Amino acid sequence: xxxxxxxxxxxxxxxxxxxxxxxxxxxxxxxxxxxxxxxxxxxxxxxxxxxxxxxxxxxxxxxxxxxxxxxxxxxxxxxxxxxxxxxxxxxxxxxxxxxxxxxxxxxxxxxxxxxxxxxxxxxxxxxxxxxxxxxxxxxxxxxxxxxxxxxxxxxxxxxxxxxxxxxxxxxxxxxxxxxxxxxxxxxxxxxxxxxxxxxxxxx
Amino acid sequence: xxxxxxxxxxxxxxxxxxxxxxxxxxxxxxxxxxxxxxxxxxxxxxxxxxxxxxxxxxxxxxxxxxxxxxxxxxxxxxxxxxxxxxxxxxxxxxxxxxxxxxxxxxxxxxxxxxxxxxxxxxxxxxxxxxxxxxxxxxxxxxxxxxxxxxxxxxxx
Numbered sequence: 001x002x003x004x005x006x007x008x009x010x011x012x013x014x015x016x017x018x019x020x021x022x023x024x025x026x027x028x029x030x031x032x033x034x035x036x037x038x039x040x041x042x043x044x045x046x047x048x049x050x051x052x053x054x055x056x057x058x059x060x061x062x063x064x065x066x067x068x069x070x071x072x073x074x075x076x077x078x079x080x081x082x083x084x085x086x087x088x089x090x091x092x093x094x095x096x097x098x099x100x101x102x103x104x105x106x107x108x109x110x111x112x113x114x115x116x117x118x119x120x121x122x123x124x125x126x127x128x129x130x131x132x133x134x135x136x137x138x139x140x141x142x143x144x145x146x147x148x149x150x151x152x153x154x155x156x157x158x159x160x161x162x163x164x165x166x167x168x169x170x171x172x173x174x175x176x177x178x179x180x181x182x183x184x185x186x187x188x189x190x191x192x193x194x195x196x197x198x199x200x201x202x203x
Numbered sequence: 204x205x206x207x208x209x210x211x212x213x214x215x216x217x218x219x220x221x222x223x224x225x226x227x228x229x230x231x232x233x234x235x236x237x238x239x240x241x242x243x244x245x246x247x248x249x250x251x252x253x254x255x256x257x258x259x260x261x262x263x264x265x266x267x268x269x270x271x272x273x274x275x276x277x278x279x280x281x282x283x284x285x286x287x288x289x290x291x292x293x294x295x296x297x298x299x300x301x302x303x304x305x306x307x308x309x310x311x312x313x314x315x316x317x318x319x320x321x322x323x324x325x326x327x328x329x330x331x332x333x334x335x336x337x338x339x340x341x342x343x344x345x346x347x348x349x350x351x352x353x354x355x356x357x358x359x
Contacts, residue, residue, distance in 0.1 A: 079246040084303040087346045127239040127345040159270045163311045167284040
């Protein structure tokens, strides 16, 4: 019994040393291991949602299974961060080869259900790329998806009641074809940079 | 006479394309990102070059917008907070750059008739020292229109 425990401990020690050696000899691998660890330690997000597409149809995350979802939150009255990110995203899709781009569904979710009707969302995303899906929903539906994705947003009053702006999280969420959360991506990239990151992530 | 008027017209058009100059302050690379949805918000970006002592941009006004404010972005972890500021400093013999993700002139409720493709939006910038400067900001094309996208993605 003791003998077996010692043997098992020895084997684990030998494996650990081997892993360290392999990682040390192969910097790319050690980077991938640390990335893997980063993903494992990332918060487990509930990636589910039930929202409304621009035609007024109810859609859920399940409708996009089999493709990667790249989810971004914002609002159509957003003058800078959202258009900048969606422009980078549209440019990144153009940089990718057609087969890789076809594996990704970019989804822009409104944090401003008060002003962003399904039709407005459709008009908005179309100005950036026909590939982007614009989703909105009731205040409750948006509150639910915010909670699931741990998205922060808060209204900031403007000079008139309808001129408010919204502070919000500005990360891209990559969801796998199986519906599981994969990674967050900082959108502060160039189109080419984001394309390179996406083509690595969706292989 | 006609030819003379044509020449005057060409000179005026030529001037419109030049950076706006008001003594020591020069405005270049001006562009306006229009709202996608009619009546929405837009943002103007430009570079202020100061050939004189330190100055501050303290206000902006445009008849095409319901309200105009000077804004900056504050990054707080993953959250970007856009905030109104009282002034944007322009160092002596230096530059201030208003660009996406940083400082900008926020134009609330832009008149769709004033921001069509190829339009120029008149904007008055007020500097503490240099006073008012009028500029005409060309409206940028939105990405889908600029890249000539029509079909599904991946068709390039």
